[in-house]
Amino acid sequence: MNTSIIDETTGRYLPIQYPEEMPFWKAAQQRRLVLQRCDDCRKVLYPIGPTCPHCGSNKFTWSEMSGRGVVHNFVVYHKPWVPYYRDRVPYALVQVQIEEGPRLTTNLHGVSVSDVRIGMEVEATWEELTPGVTLLQFKPRGGK
Amino acid sequence: MATEAAKAIRDKAAICGVSALLGDYPDRTALSLAVEAFQLALDDAGMSHKDIDGIMCLSYGADYDRFLEATGVETRYAFQGWTHGRFISPTVQQAAMTIAAGLADAIAIVHGKKHKAYGQPVDHEMWRQGLGPHGESPAYGAFGPALAPALAAQRYFHVYGGSADDLGYVCTALRESATLNPIALRKTPMSMDDYLNSRWIIQPLRLFDCCQNNDAAACIILTSAERARDLKKKPVYVSGFQGVHAGRQRHNFTLPGLGVAQQDDFSFRPAKEDLYVYEMADIERKDVDMIMTYDAFSPVVLFVLERFGFCGPGEAIDFIKSEGIGVKGRMPVNTSGGLLSEGHAAGWNLFAECARQLRGEAGERQVKDCEVVQYGSFLGESIIFRN
Ligand SMILES: [Zn+2]
Numbered sequence A: 001m002n003t004s005i006i007d008e009t010t011g012r013y014l015p016i017q018y019p020e021e022m023p024f025w026k027a028a029q030q031r032r033l034v035l036q037r038c039d040d041c042r043k044v045l046y047p048i049g050p051t052c053p054h055c056g057s058n059k060f061t062w063s064e065m066s067g068r069g070v071v072h073n074f075v076v077y078h079k080p081w082v083p084y085y086r087d088r089v090p091y092a093l094v095q096v097q098i099e100e101g102p103r104l105t106t107n108l109h110g111v112s113v114s115d116v117r118i119g120m121e122v123e124a125t126w127e128e129l130t131p132g133v134t135l136l137q138f139k140p141r142g143g144k
Numbered sequence B: 001m002a003t004e005a006a007k008a009i010r011d012k013a014a015i016c017g018v019s020a021l022l023g024d025y026p027d028r029t030a031l032s033l034a035v036e037a038f039q040l041a042l043d044d045a046g047m048s049h050k051d052i053d054g055i056m057c058l059s060y061g062a063d064y065d066r067f068l069e070a071t072g073v074e075t076r077y078a079f080q081g082w083t084h085g086r087f088i089s090p091t092v093q094q095a096a097m098t099i100a101a102g103l104a105d106a107i108a109i110v111h112g113k114k115h116k117a118y119g120q121p122v123d124h125e126m127w128r129q130g131l132g133p134h135g136e137s138p139a140y141g142a143f144g145p146a147l148a149p150a151l152a153a154q155r156y157f158h159v160y161g162g163s164a165d166d167l168g169y170v171c172t173a174l175r176e177s178a179t180l181n182p183i184a185l186r187k188t189p190m191s192m193d194d195y196l197n198s199r200w201i202i203q204p205l206r207l208f209d210c211c212q213n214n215d216a217a218a219c220i221i222l223t224s225a226e227r228a229r230d231l232k233k234k235p236v237y238v239s240g241f242q243g244v245h246a247g248r249q250r251h252n253f254t255l256p257g258l259g260v261a262q263q264d265d266f267s268f269r270p271a272k273e274d275l276y277v278y279e280m281a282d283i284e285r286k287d288v289d290m291i292m293t294y295d296a297f298s299p300v301v302l303f304v305l306e307r308f309g310f311c312g313p314g315e316a317i318d319f320i321k322s323e324g325i326g327v328k329g330r331m332p333v334n335t336s337g338g339l340l341s342e343g344h345a346a347g348w349n350l351f352a353e354c355a356r357q358l359r360g361e362a363g364e365r366q367v368k369d370c371e372v373v374q375y376g377s378f379l380g381e382s383i384i385f386r387n
Helices: A019-029 B004-008 B030-045 B064-071 B085-100 B121-127 B147-160 B164-178 B192-197 B276-281 B299-307 B316-323 B348-359
Strands: A034-038 A060-064 A068-077 A091-098 A103-107 A121-130 A133-140 B013-023 B054-058 B077-081 B106-113 B200-203 B215-224 B236-242 B290-292 B372-376 B382-386
Touching: A019 A034, A019 A060, A019 A133, A068 A103, A068 B147, A103 A133, B004 B276, B013 B030, B013 B085, B013 B348, B030 B064, B030 B106, B030 B215, B054 B064, B054 B085, B064 B077, B077 B085, B085 B106, B085 B215, B085 B236, B085 B348, B085 B382, B147 B164, B147 B200, B147 B299, B164 B192, B164 B299, B164 B316, B215 B348, B236 B276, B236 B348, B276 B372, B276 B382, B290 B348, B299 B316, B348 B372, B348 B382
Parallel strands: B054 B077, B054 B106, B290 B372
Antiparallel strands: A034 A060, A068 A091, A068 A121, A068 B200, A091 A103, A121 A133, B013 B215, B013 B236, B106 B215, B236 B382, B372 B382
């Protein structure tokens, strides 16, 4: 299995869409955030996976998330690890705790890196990387 | 809790030979460096390669079988894992258990790696979306092992106060120790200003919060305690150990409770069951004369102090400032300068320093009356070495 895919026109790394994650990626193309909710304990599993780490059940339903959350943590990349980021540093990487519980790692759009704070209220936004790949991101709630 | 079975293998194996090569070797292969390290450790032990009947390594330049083919060593116990700092102490533990069980008489743990060579398994690590141990996610620009300690440090300072600048107390202290170490790669003194002027890598981490990245080789030879007593150097007994604690609550380069990725948020204080290494070694924490830890990034020095209860949650910076972690401090940590300043041989050089301190071979950086060295890390894995 490929461990990385690079967009040849931009040099950006594209996400690998693992087969069992396809409901997530298909919903992302429609700008909807869905994750697996356990049919037994009702918690949302994350990262996406084959079983519920909270109760061990293998039964789950892909469910719509609110898309709202809070910045639980962030760091700022100053070193461009690959050429794509040479003109894009500094950029923020955030871990957003969504209302349903899990923490998702994304970038934060619509705010300068010096204004990112733990506790900021954010909501999902979507970044179309290629015609077939739309990536979940977050932005300040009510922001652009 | 340390079981009777664990206590029964206390002091049954010992380190008898060590070596570390750190630097820039443009004309050498990783295999050639590994062989030299092996020969240096044999000399250190006063052994011949025919005395070795076990080999252990984590993936590196050449695999274990290629190494054995090159050196003509025949073994009856070979093991190879994947290079990660958290697996070095379990490898030493496995060697000690293997020897205690009589499955091998003398085991060489061998490492050799070029830092700019391709085709090594670790080269792929930072691109492993959804699989890597540091939160890697390349589509978001989330690359590199420094990500995990940066996330941890950010939460640490958010929860307990302080700022990224405080990590300078760790880096300058370790550099001061490195100035006393002839084989350290970084011997130029580092002031707090030098530290603060180093560039951001992943904020809150600066360049000087990140370890050296150098060509390296190392070898650690273990044998039975009985046999070690007949060899050239004073035995360094493996007195107690405990394993890597892992799970959703134990993200890499992070203390439990800091809220990195899916971790719960709470203040971690070690309970008795988190500290059975002391019981197995039949010592108490207060008997520890110095600590060695896998300081790939400076925040983990804070975390090891809190993980084993040398100070309370959020108190590590104050502990470092008031007690001191230098060679003459109340609790010396990484007296060699560690991976931050001595150099990086996948961490194996940290065990060479354990041995040198316990043999009294550490020269100007010798810790006075050093009898108990604890190797330990934020994930809870630990070994108590004694002389
Ligand atoms: Zn469940």
